[in-house]
Amino acid sequence: MKAIVSVREAVKNYILGNVVVPALRGVTLDVVEGDFLAIAGPSGSGKTTLLNLIGCVDTPTSGTVEVAGKDTRQLSERELTDLRLHTIGFIFQSFNLVSVLTVFQNIELPLLLQRKLNGPERAQRVAALLERVGLREYGAHRPSELSGGQRQRVAIARALVTRPQLVLADEPTANLDSVTGAHILDLMRELNRTEKTTFIFSTHDQSVMAHANAVVRLADGKLVDRVTPAQAAAETGLPA
């Protein structure tokens, strides 16, 4: 299978005053198309930093990050933005919807930024996704009128509306109860299977890792190993 993400010896250091704080210390990772990959590790292990590098919202201090065959360090700010717009979808822990827009408008926004589809085509695309995430009746609602689970489903619809090759989710269930979280992961998994979209999500929750087809474990900014969910569960003694 072709690698959609290729990370080679990626180092990311943050400068805090005179202090250099290493967040990633030489991570190497390949993610193939159609993968449903969990990045696991405790807080401060570098999960979000790695997702930021893969998501082209940040660039490595050294090493390379290739997304869809493009080396992110070689791209300009505008090219990075275009790569995010056309290739990557984002799902955030805190949903990060635009509070003043309706559910429909929030989902439609990336399509408007792309300027590829006309009005009826956009409407059709958004309506189909609303149906898919079970929010057909909520298009005219504002995010503040929805529950946490509903908001995250809107965020998933927004991430998928441009039909990206890659969707990144930073702890997508962290702010949800376990039942809602499981529903959200089921939805992501279903979309991964049906749309062949690659998903990479970070978590430190064992039950969330269980949904993945592979788990990459990070500790102190280093990639520890790549295991199956069953192996990850076996080491912690929790059911996979």
Place this chain on the structure above:
Amino acid sequence: MSSSKLFVDLTIAFRNLVQHRRRTLFLGAAIAAVTALLVLLNGLSTGVRETMIDTATTLSTGHVNVGGFYKVTAGQAAPVVTNYKKVLAVVQKTVPEMAFAVHRGRGWAKLVSDTGSLQAGITGIDIRSEPKFSSVLQLESGKLEDLAQPGTILLFDNQAEKLGVKVGDALTISAPTTRGTNNTIDVRIVAIAHSLGLLSTWNCFIPIESLRALYQINQDATGVIQIMLNRKDFDHIPAIAARLRQALDQAGYRIMEPDPRAFWMKFQSVSREDWTGQKLDVTNWEDEISFMTWTLKALEGISYVLIVILVAIIIIGIMNTMWIAIRERTREIGTLRAIGMHRREVLWMFLLESLMLGLLATIVGVLMGAAVAAGLNAAHVPVPTGLQFFLMSPHLHLAVHGSLMVRAIVIITFVTGAAAFYPSLKAARLRPVVAMSHFG
């Protein structure tokens, strides 16, 4: 249900303004108040300017004038245009867009009554060919049309009071002729008009035949040809004056160099010049009342300073509000940048918000200003006597035209946009990874 990008941009801008309605209302009210003040201050200076033009162009000048001096000897100048009908023909041919032209005699004389005397400018007019005269003058007593009879005079109330005369009384006018001897004529007061400020303190009107008799000048001589223009041509006055100079020069007249002073301020310098005969002088209304337009300039200067201060307050207010808004919405900026919004689109999003606020607030402000101006005009607010002297009107008059309202909306909206530009630019330049990790 689908939206366009602009519609979504407008929705985001409008709903963000509504969401922070207290802040929006406060800032919007400040912008509206400044706009209303801008409209009122500009309306006041425009009103004064229009009153000044109307009054000055009735009492002492045309919008453009062809006057000049006739010198019998090098050292003796008289404000006379000889063979004025030929000059008038050139004027009529050169300025076809004029509303009308009149000719008037000019002089300076002593008015003597039984109980007093005063020095005054004497203007000789043909009242039958002065269509605008009656619309500006407000008569206290007497009849304007009686000024058509030779040997009559129109005074202003302050002059009549000083001389201790009323309509029907006689006055003697004494003046030096062009030949250097003194001459007198007796006149009867046929009308007394309400004062029109500075210009009416030293101006009175007699029939032009009487003025010719007083100064012993020919029937084909006058003091000045005053050209009255329509309002739409006011902006072209310098061009019309230049055109006239060229046409008169080509017609063989000697033309004086442009000198932006009233004709009576040129006596000394003209008398010192080594020439005799006729020279024509083309001036405009501002030249002829240049000794008093400082009031207008002072008013415009004060307005300008006030407006600069008020605009500075708006700029500070807008920038402050934008910084707060950007701080509050930093995570939103990070999210939008992450999902593919370009920097220029973030910049536009914030600019649009301030432009929308600016536009709505300035429209309200302009309407408020226009309403207050209309109210003040309708109330005929009296101007203190001292100010009447300069404003040439007994009542406050604010002229708020459509062009002024549009200009105020454009200027203040532009200022709000300009003030928001730097904070918006900073927002647009936020790195998405930094913006997304922002808390607070």
